[in-house]
Amino acid sequence: MTLNPASRPIEIGETANHYWHLYKRNTDRSINQAGRSFARREPNFLEDASEPVSSLFAFDFSRLRDHPDPDSVLPSLLVAIPVMGKGLLLLLFLFSLLAAAAAAAAEARANKSSSLEGLFWATGKDESELLAVVESKEEPSAGEDEIDGFAGGFSSLDGMLQWAIGHSDPEKLKEKAMDVQRLSEDELKKRRLEIKELMEKLKTPSDAELMKIAIADLNNSSITLEDRQRALNELLFLVEPIDNANDLDKLGGLVVVIRELDNTETDIRTTSAWILGKASQNNALVQNQILTHGALTKLMKMVNSSFTEEAVKALYAISALIRNNEIGQRLFYSEEGYIMLQDIMSNSSIDIRLRKKAAFLVADLADYQLQYADNSELHYLGDRFFLKAVVDLILTPDLDLQEKALLAVRSLLQLTSTDASDLRDFCSLDWILERMREDLEKLMLEEDLRDFVNEIESLRREVAIIFHSKLEKVAWVPT
CATH class of the missing domain: 1.25.10.10 (Leucine-rich Repeat Variant)
Known part of the structure; x- marks a missing residue:
């Protein structure tokens, strides 16, 4: 998008790229300094911009340095911009500066040793001043760590706005304000519509x-x-x-x-x-x-x-x-979702991720039934073939799957619909738990697995206690 057809074309990307390189080569320069360099380099950047931008955004940037009475500028500025508000006043200026600031923040510390040649290119200082700047880089400055927040310059967009107001020409602003006041109602409506469309494009x-x-x-x-x-x-x-x-x-x-x-x-x-x-x-x-x-x-x-x-x-x-x-x-x-889970758990050729998810879901279903539902109504989880599919997972070589299987068995054991005799006689749970204890003892020798194996062994003992307690209740017959 060309912004300056009246003098020479300036592309937003070109301008931002210029100040990105400026920051790369001069990481101690602030947004404030970059703005002054921008004013020296492009004094008519906004003033010569094509309509409708000029009457709403015009500044004489050649006078950005020493305005004697900043407070006198604000009323004229607000009159000159009846629609836009203060945020979009510096919109075009910000495209260049914020692009530079973002790049500078990312590379500030990596490019700390800027060359003397780069400093001379970007500033108006003489050689002795530049040498002093280079030497000063050996000492950390108070604001060095603030570059991500517009170091040494503006802490916010409001600060940038106030700086721009304080270094603008009030006479020029009054002139532009009068231009706006002379616009017809239709022209103002057109401007507002254009501004609204621009805002929509910029809005995230x-x-x-x-x-x-x-x-x-x-x-x-x-x-x-x-x-x-x-x-x-x-x-x-x-x-x-x-x-x-x-x-x-x-x-x-x-x-x-x-x-x-x-x-x-x-x-x-x-x-x-x-x-x-x-x-x-x-x-x-x-x-x-x-x-x-x-x-x-x-x-x-x-x-x-x-x-x-x-x-x-x-x-x-x-x-x-x-x-x-x-x-x-x-x-x-x-x-028949329980049949689906049973088929997954009992098929050793199925991807282990599916078997883990199936075992996890079984534990989740059993826990919900324990907490909320009437156990007598949902008896599917107590089916002996379903129980065997879960118990057999305990002997798989994958420790994570073993843990999930133990958690599922622990929850299933607490359901009234689960028959402890089926777990002993049909599923061989007591033998499997003992076999698991022996395997875990061997794994304890591996230091990198020891903590996890200890957790699984603790869970195994808990399951064994619940299982034998349930078996005792089944074996005891009141006389």
Whole structure:
């Protein structure tokens, strides 16, 4: 965008680039100093700008150094800018300076040893002054660590504004103010509209607006597969905050994402399941919305996918969707979800991530049933084949999976629907726990595993105590 057609073209990128190099070569220079250098270099940068910028933003930057009466400038300035307010007054100036400041903050310490030649290029000092500046760099300055906050210059945009006001020409401002006052009503309306459009372009879109854009893209059947994946990735990031997740259904996002579970592309289905899992994590409102839209059945089918990542994300979504949700869990059982978990845990060829998630979900379901539900109603977890699938995981070589299996067994043992005799006779739990103790003793010799192994051994002993206590209750018959 060319800002100075009246004299010679200056591109915003070119100007910012110039001051970025200025800061790279002179890291001790402040925003204040850069502004003065800017004024010497481009005295008519804003004054000669094309309409409508000139009448609203004009300054005589050749007088930026020594204004005698800064306070007298403010009334004229406010008259000259009836619409814009103080923020946009320095908008064009800030494009250059803030770009330079951002680059300077990132590289300030790395470029601390600036050359003498660079200092001479960027300032009007003579050689002796420059030598003094170079020598002074050996001593840390009081404000050296403040470069990220406009070191040695302005601590805020208000400070920059006040500096600009104090170094401007009041007569020039009054002249421009009179120009604005002479504008017709239609011309003023046109200016306001142009300013509003500029503000809209500069405004950072909200999360809700970004979600609307992504959802609109997903509703567009003609977009490319790459753009569809990009839109899903954006939603995956945006739904993490609970407020955004709550807005997803209002914006029509849940329907769109659930529809993508039927997409022919594996990556699209996988990301869609991931979004549903994130959005419903510990969020009863979103859980119920997703359940109402019928997503659970689709997710359960996806768990059987031959694509491991798709199956993993689908099971993750199921776990998040039904956690602490009675409606979701009843629907899960009615769809024979416990059989799905049993098949995953008993199949040693299945990816271990799926088996871990399955064991974790079993513990979660048992804990919920213990805390909230009537144990006599939900007997599925007490099935002997289901119990054996969980118990057998204890002997897997993966310590993390062993821990998750023990946690699941501990919770299952506390359900009234779990028969301790089945765990002893059909699942061989007592033998498996003893075998595990022997294996853990050997692992104790490995120093890097010792702490984790101690935790697992403590959990194993706890499970053994609960198990034998339950067996004693079964064996004791009152007379």
